[in-house]
Amino acid sequence: MLHGIIDIGSNTIRLAVYLIEGGHFEQLMKRKHTVGLASYVEDGIMQPEGIERAVEILQEYKKLLHCFKITKVAAFTTAALRNARNSREAVGEIEQRTGIKIRVISGDEEATFDFIGATHSLNNASGLLIDIGGGSTEIVTYSERQIVHKTSLPIGSLGFAKKYVSSILPTMSECTEMYGEAEATIGAAEDFLNVCEAEIVGIGGTFKGACALNNELFNLPAANRRLETKNIRTLISTFVTDLGLTQEMTVALMRSVPERIQTIIPGLVIANVLARRFQSHWITYSDSGVREGYIYDQIIGK
Template structure:
């Protein structure tokens, strides 16, 4: 991967939302992301979730067909400059893995399912880069399956929340028959108020200077009020304008009758639910107006990707924050990181491991002891649980799953069936990274800065690893014993670990 992006190079993001899929292609111009092309399609993935939370075949076909059309526009974008993120619908879908596997046959990069708070962080990043700094902001984004609310200053979010209410999900729940009446609308508003009640006090205490809305529902509501003359002089969406919009909506008896100047046809069906959610947000948070921003998740994804190229990777900041939160020993972590990098350098070509694999190994090496904050017994399992279930800024659910498996298998016995589990999650690469981390941790059991013997790892083939230990191995009897034990563990994962030393008895 390049260390930086020069001007005129392209970035791209695909945002697989619960209502719409979006593609954005942009050039980097003096550190800013300038959009040059975009596509958007109403896929309504969330509407394709059946009563068992499985995506129907029809919904999957809609999504796959859309992605195939997007790929046709990506020929000029290098794969390492593309990110593909999926949100609430795939977070909820029990058979989401099936869709992801089918999509992998179309897409040049894997889909990243991002957690709700990570979605919120990226939305804030997209909004904050498209607006002049205006003090503390409250950002609201009503999507198809969830609604994100973020308070932040400049480019840094302070509070991030993702609530289970969205215009597609609420349409299915409260307007499924297409009827529009006061009763249905009030039910939707009450449900949204309940979702908001858990964060209202925290958010109102934190406060904000401006309120910003993004994405389709708020864009549509704001545009209607502008066209109807219900906005303020700066064309902002006001509480009074939203009240007039609600009253006008309730005069329609059915979704098919909804007709507002400027409303797109594909937005009509989900507009009543979207207005109900926005109405509840204004009510519970006591808002008077909001401004609209064109920045959204896909812009945030591209700015986050740009940061990775410019050595401002939020994932590394998150790793350091986790180490601090769980009081991980930074000196031991650095020893293991250094050893892991040395081992990786010797085998990366043979095992086809790239820079991203190296980054994953390095981050796991930093985090391998965070489970000690819970208990020494089985701390590798505690650490794995924390990594699997925490909200970690910058990481997709797949990233966290990979980290979790690396930490879970860095010590103690390896079972043959666990190799199959690891391979299912991350293929042979994750299997090999797990073994590299084990060796790096083992070689630093002394927790000392004293010189280790010179060690080189080489690969004959994927099943034959050779560790060369220079000097008299009798100087390190505990290391010798540990390596003997590790040979047995490697065999459980079908790897022969051969150890070569002047006086090492294999």
Template structure:
């Protein structure tokens, strides 16, 4: 295990995350974390482009992150870019400009690598047990699905049907129209056939959702129960009946009404409707009583590799 400080940057299609950690003999300590709604995919993802305004927001955020990293005197930086950058025709040009202007080297990872890191993050959180679980992470650009246990991955795949893409393709009216939901579900049925076959083959019994939308859904649930999340807790349960109740609420409200829901954050308010439609679709094939929500995801997967002494990620 390599000890010392490290910075992890997860450059998602919707959100950029910064995690500063100190690796020691027993595990890791979080020094600082921050997330910013950069919306890198906005205005260009459906054309396989990074729009100029989106790039401007990304540069602004990465400069801010670099200042914080330098302030902590950290030289180990692991930055990952996912769906928006890997599919953009001007993605390589953007990565090179970040390296030259800011001094951050970005790893553009494949969907398969992304799924593996998400699995390792979920595993580090303690969300998995001896049973076979279906794990999912809903990003802005892609959605990763993994079937496995705490010991093994049996199947994993990334699908380019993330929240920003679904938003661009289906969510034209606010509140969303029933026929838009139907079209979105038909699209999922078409695109997710390999997943449906894998569920039938491996028969997972639990559903685990990673960070993002799942964090916000559990926040809304805890607020509705007048409960607080415990600091330091990384795994939460969302009863399916409560998810259904929240989903009905999200479908019938417009943006400003959704913002009034206790537990909602502006960062998630736009994508949460289509993301919840996707969860609802998955529940048809995974009739569980509760969804396990892991606060850990890709960046913690990278931390787990550092803990294992794998400096190359």
């Protein structure tokens, strides 16, 4: 049966259509709008403009689903709407105007779905999983394919860009401010103080963009999904605005992360702090995450 999954994230709003049969599923198509929903939150309140953008995109997705008679539709939202003080009112208005029921998943649920989706096809039974989103960062440690610790931290690439970056790309001093908040927030996650993992399984746009930018800068194959953590600081220092950008650097940035130019460096700052904290040498990007985890747990598993 055809299912539509709508993921209303802090940075992007996505629709993916899956063919789900028994315990198996296949992604047939996906649509994505880079909205930056978290940037519409002012003083903790989701502004009417953000609600309007969400409604506009969901109505577009609804037309597509209706055209192909896809009636099995699940929509959920993460940090941007979850953390807004007017979350209930904002979500209620979007539901009323679109006719689409939206589930606000908690940070704990998001971390669980991330884990299920990303690790379902991995060979490693134990490890460390991280999802750096636009408005939050989920961290999961697991052993024997079971979650040991999980948390959702209120730091994300878009949130940092909005809070600290005055232009398109940050200055080194702005990076220093971001490092300070990331280190304080991650350091307060007591369950992870003694975690040490050589490799991180990374999901989400920051890690996808990091691999693409790393491949472009270090002349690696475009399909490569592994990143040495020591390269993260090089990526950050290359694209801060203090020394100016060469044409070659601009081409690399626009070619590899055109939709994440404003958020990639803030996201990499968080990634760098995490890699240092956990003494990780490698990051492997997984293309499966919260949507796939939702399918396994909420659709196939029921």
